[in-house]
Amino acid sequence: MWLELGVSVLLLLAVLQSALLLRLWRQSMQLQQRIDLLSHETSQAACTDVPTSMLVTALGRVERQMQQIEQQMQQIEQAPPPPTHQAYELAQQLAREGADLEHLVSRCGLSRDEARLVMQMHPANS
Incomplete structure (x- = not known):
């Protein structure tokens, strides 16, 4: 009697375990289908x-x-803004009066090259 009861319990546990495994297998198949669907959608999205x-x-x-x-x-x-016409006139006057290059640059806002040109064009009165 105990042997029959033990075999019956083991058989019942085996049936329950089989049912549980079948259920888990179905869930894994459903998840795999979802993964495949998402993978397909992702690849289509990548194409667009x-x-x-x-x-x-x-x-x-x-x-x-x-x-x-x-x-x-x-x-x-x-x-700096470009020198105005008045700045050039002042530079010409200062050059005629003997101002040096640095004075023309700082006072009139000329570049060094412009100041040199003004000094060449309007030499100091000696």
């Missing part, structure tokens, strides 16, 4: 992202060009 990647690349180029333009604008804004 080619134009998007091109847009991202183009956007990066445009941003770099904008930065270069902004830097050039800052350099232009920081550059």
